[in-house]
Amino acid sequence: MFEYEFMQQAFIASTFIAITAGLVGVFVVSRNMSFLSHTLSEIGFAGAAFGILVGISPLAGMILFTLVSSIAVGSLSGEASRREASISAISSLFIGLGILFLSLSAQSSSYATNILFGSIVGISAPEVKQLLILALFVIFIFLIFYKPLAFDSFDHLGAQASGLKTRLLSIIFLITLALSVSIGAQIVGSLLVFVLLTLPAATAKYIVHSVPKMILVSVGLSLAGVWIGLYLAFITNWPVTFFISTFEVLAYFGGLSYKNWKLTH
Amino acid sequence: MIEAKNLTKSFGKQLIFKNLNFRINNGEFISLIGPNGSGKTTLVKILMGLESKTSGTLNVAKQTIGYVPQFRNIDLDYPLSIEQFIRLNLKFTFSPKQRQLDNELITTIMEKTHLTQLKNRPLGLASGGEKQKAYLAQALLNEPKILILDESTASLDVEVKMQLMDLVQELNQKYQLTVIFITHDYELTKKYTKRALLFKNKTLEELDVAEVSKKMFEMEG
Ligand SMILES: Nc1ncnc2c1ncn2[C@@H]1O[C@H](COP(=O)(O)OP(=O)(O)OP(=O)(O)O)[C@@H](O)[C@H]1O
Ligand SMILES: [Mg+2]
Numbered sequence: 001m002f003e004y005e006f007m008q009q010a011f012i013a014s015t016f017i018a019i020t021a022g023l024v025g026v027f028v029v030s031r032n033m034s035f036l037s038h039t040l041s042e043i044g045f046a047g048a049a050f051g052i053l054v055g056i057s058p059l060a061g062m063i064l065f066t067l068v069s070s071i072a073v074g075s076l077s078g079e080a081s082r083r084e085a086s087i088s089a090i091s092s093l094f095i096g097l098g099i100l101f102l103s104l105s106a107q108s109s110s111y112a113t114n115i116l117f118g119s120i121v122g123i124s125a126p127e128v129k130q131l132l133i134l135a136l137f138v139i140f141i142f143l144i145f146y147k148p149l150a151f152d153s154f155d156h157l158g159a160q161a162s163g164l165k166t167r168l169l170s171i172i173f174l175i176t177l178a179l180s181v182s183i184g185a186q187i188v189g190s191l192l193v194f195v196l197l198t199l200p201a202a203t204a205k206y207i208v209h210s211v212p213k214m215i216l217v218s219v220g221l222s223l224a225g226v227w228i229g230l231y232l233a234f235i236t237n238w239p240v241t242f243f244i245s246t247f248e249v250l251a252y253f254g255g256l257s258y259k260n261w262k263l264t265h
Numbered sequence: 266m267i268e269a270k271n272l273t274k275s276f277g278k279q280l281i282f283k284n285l286n287f288r289i290n291n292g293e294f295i296s297l298i299g300p301n302g303s304g305k306t307t308l309v310k311i312l313m314g315l316e317s318k319t320s321g322t323l324n325v326a327k328q329t330i331g332y333v334p335q336f337r338n339i340d341l342d343y344p345l346s347i348e349q350f351i352r353l354n355l356k357f358t359f360s361p362k363q364r365q366l367d368n369e370l371i372t373t374i375m376e377k378t379h380l381t382q383l384k385n386r387p388l389g390l391a392s393g394g395e396k397q398k399a400y401l402a403q404a405l406l407n408e409p410k411i412l413i414l415d416e417s418t419a420s421l422d423v424e425v426k427m428q429l430m431d432l433v434q435e436l437n438q439k440y441q442l443t444v445i446f447i448t449h450d451y452e453l454t455k456k457y458t459k460r461a462l463l464f465k466n467k468t469l470e471e472l473d474v475a476e477v478s479k480k481m482f483e484m485e486g
Contacts, residue, residue, distance in 0.1 A: 030344075146357065147355075147356065147357035150353060151353040151354065154345055154350070154353055155337070155350065155353050155403075156338075157334045157336075157337050157338075158334075158337075158353060158354065158400075158403055158404075159353075160315055161313065161315070161330070161331075161332035161334060161404070162332075162354055162407060163314075163330075204344075205342065205344040206344075208344070209344055209345055209346040209349060209385070209387050210345065210346065210349040211345070211349065214344065
């Protein structure tokens with residue numbers, strides 16, 4: 001399948017998407033932000049549609065929208081629960097906006113399908129390059145802030161007590177989350193990018209018990225998911241997202257059963 | 266040293282306490298007592314800079330504070346093992362020598378808190394008392410000069426309670442660790458602390474532990 005250039009590009013892009021999503025996902029899950037990452041992908045959809053409407057790239061539109069909203073969320077104070085309700089209200093607004101932007105922009109509906117459901121054929125070489133740069137940037141941020149981010153994500157109170165600047169860490173994290181949502185959506189689509197951002201990490205949580213191991217398992221599962229998905233999508237011509245989400249869901253229930261089995265043995 | 270002058274705190278219109286005047290010296294083992302909702306947790310949060318004061322002055326000498334919070338959201342699914350949880354409080358290092366030192370420190374602290382046998386158990390599955398020990402071990406990791414225990418013994422059985430308090434007392438005596446012990450436990454206050462700060466009528470009284478009576482733990486409001 002690698003004789004086709006679009007497959008090479010899809011392969012490189014999804015490899016990096018999987019690494020970032022698997023890595024960031026461990027922190028999404030430990031910070032209980034699965035819900036927010038879901039909402040961010042809906043906001044990303046509106047951003048992409050906006051990009052098409054005003055004539056910038058969908059990726060740029062997505063980054064613009066997700067970054068602004070994640071920084072807005074980060075600077076909101078108050079309890080997480082109170083935040084969740086307002087986030088979900090906002091997300092409905094954004095889906096509506098996305099649909100409006102698309103209908104105004106008179107683009108063919110296949111464009112919309114690509115943004116929502118992802119596509120392996122849509123990616124050009126310059127776009128792959130953009131994705132790579134963004135992915136490397138996210139990974140780089142995580143290397144720098146790994147220790148304090150892990151402390152804050154796995155024990156917020158302890159991190160506060162030990163004097164870490166948790167507010168700042170939270171904003172840094174939200175920025176990387178916004179970027180991961182935007183780049184992940186290019187292959188798996190904004191409707192399902194949260195699958196890669198939550199399921200592999202949630203599975204890892206059931207089978208290993210340290211942060212580095214969780215990152216390894218999570219990245220491994222999301223890589224396996226996109227590689228298998230790409231291959232099967234190539235030979236069957238079915239949507240890649242279907243295979244990725246099926247694989248990750250199966251892995252998740254496998255992990256859950258393993259955990260329950262271990263509890264009784 | 267910690268010194269407060271006319272320290273006042275309100276949340277919005279709700280006055281929590283007013284005009285607190287007290288002083289805690291280095292190396293003291295002091296208890297902070299008072300009914301539910303009187304402002305004990307709020308006061309220590311202000312000491313640590315996690316919460317702002319409304320008025321008054323507060324001087325806290327710049328030193329490492331170890332804090333064992335009253336509540337922590339560790340659910341049944343929490344993935345990290347007890348050892349990995351404690352390790353969260355380590356600084357990142359490239360130096361193999363420092364890593365070696367860190368490992369030794371972890372080993373010692375887990376032995377002292379009786380966690381060595383449990384180190385690979387996921388914290389989510391640990392009992393309430395085992396969790397408290399892990400919280401204490403994590404707080405001790407950066408060798409604090411001040412240790413704040415917020416009802417850390419409340420869910421422990423008598424034997425473990427004494428073990429932990431003995432350990433804290435040993436650190437207090439050996440290394441002049443300042444201990445602020447928030448508690449609703451009369452016996453522990455009498456046995457381990459020399460002085461008590463008592464919240465009463467929205468202000469704070471400094472008492473010698475001999476003046477502490479059982480009645481002070483029974484009153485409400
Ligand atoms: N962030 C907050 N916003 C508003 N009110 C608060 C906040 N935190 C605490 N309070 C209020 O301040 C009062 C004192 O609370 P605090 O937790 O300090 O009491 P406490 O002495 O530690 O009680 P307990 O013995 O139950 O732990 C309570 O009435 C509480 O409702
Ligand atoms: Mg309290």
